[in-house]
Structures are given as structure tokens and as C-alpha cells.
Amino acid sequence: MGFCYLNSVAVAVLEAMSRGIKKVAVFDFDVHHGNGTEDILVDVHNCAYFSVHQYPAYPGTGTSSYSNVHNYPVPPYAPRDIYRGALAAALDDLKHSQPSLIGVSAGFDPYRGDPLSAAALEKEDFRWLGESLRAFGVPVFTILEGGYSEDLPDLILAYLSGLAGQ
Numbered sequence: 001m002g003f004c005y006l007n008s009v010a011v012a013v014l015e016a017m018s019r020g021i022k023k024v025a026v027f028d029f030d031v032h033h034g035n036g037t038e039d040i041l042v043d044v045h046n047c048a049y050f051s052v053h054q055y056p057a058y059p060g061t062g063t064s065s066y067s068n069v070h071n072y073p074v075p076p077y078a079p080r081d082i083y084r085g086a087l088a089a090a091l092d093d094l095k096h097s098q099p100s101l102i103g104v105s106a107g108f109d110p111y112r113g114d115p116l117s118a119a120a121l122e123k124e125d126f127r128w129l130g131e132s133l134r135a136f137g138v139p140v141f142t143i144l145e146g147g148y149s150e151d152l153p154d155l156i157l158a159y160l161s162g163l164a165g166q
């Protein structure tokens with residue numbers, strides 16, 4: 001199941017590890033749980049997966065954490081500060097995993113104006129996500145994975161501006 005034929009972020013971090021990167025993390029802020037990424041990366045040594053997503057929602061997975069998988073489900077219609085709190089908790093746990101490379105599954109569908117979710121993030125929150133990832137001081141790469149509102153270009157720009165420190 002899922003929407004992708006090739007799981008780009010998982011392929012990329014596994015390739016990076018095969019080329020000598022010691023520790024990797026995937027941070028997934030798409031509003032839908034990354035069930036495919038979790039299936040591929042679970043139990044991979046020196047790799048950790050962090051997903052903040054709405055639950056219940058498609059695909060109906062991601063309710064618990066185990067092994068190197070860290071899931072942060074947020075209920076539909078949760079207030080913005082609750083969603084931000086889950087993201088902050090995930091980022092804090094990611095920091096403790098001390099990766100030397102972070103792959104980001106960037107879904108802009110937890111935006112309050114997104115037609116596919118019942119989440120409450122604002123544009124500024126995507127800038128904050130970029131800034132927070134930048135603050136780790138390790139290489140970060142980002143793959144666009146979702147976002148269905150007409151504001152998508154502005155949300156991406158806010159995220160990239162934060163990531164670039166601008």
C-alpha cells in the first residue's frame with residue numbers, strides 16, 4: 001500500500017550509510033504516517049525514524065514506538081500548540097539519537113488550510129521546523145512528500161527559508 005513506487009527518503013539514507021555515513025535519522029512531518037518508511041527502516045542499525053502525524057487518518061498506522069521507530073500520533077482537530085508540542089518532542093528525541101545526516105520527509109499537509117487533514121499548523125510553523133533542523137548543525141536533505149493546499153508554495157518557501165537561516 002502507499003503512494004510511492006520508490007521510497008526516496010529510505011533509499012537515500014540507506015545509500016548514504018552504504019557510503020560511510022555513520023548514523024542517520026529520518027524526520028517525517030507529513031500529516032500521514034510513513035508506514036512504508038517505517039517498514040523499510042525498522043531495526044536498521046544506526047538509523048532512526050521519527051514520524052509526527054495525524055491519527056486516526058490514512059493509512060491508519062503509526063500508533064506506537066518500538067525498536068528504532070518513534071511515532072508521535074496527534075488526534076484530528078488537535079489545537080496548534082498540541083501539534084507543535086508533538087513536533088518538538090520528536091525533534092528533541094531525534095537530537096538525542098545524534099545522527100550525522102538527517103533525511104526529511106516534508107509533507108505540508110498538517111497545514112490548517114490543507115483539504116486532506118484536520119491539523120492546525122500555520123505557515124510560521126514550517127519555518128520553525130526548518131530552523132529547528134538547521135540548528136542540529138548536521139547535513140539535512142529534504143524530499144517533498146505532501147501538501148495539497150493552494151498555499152503550498154508559500155509553506156515550502158517558509159520551510160526552506162528557516163532551513164537556510166534566512
Ligand SMILES: [Zn+2]
Pocket residue numbers: 030031032107109145146147
Ligand atoms: Zn500526507
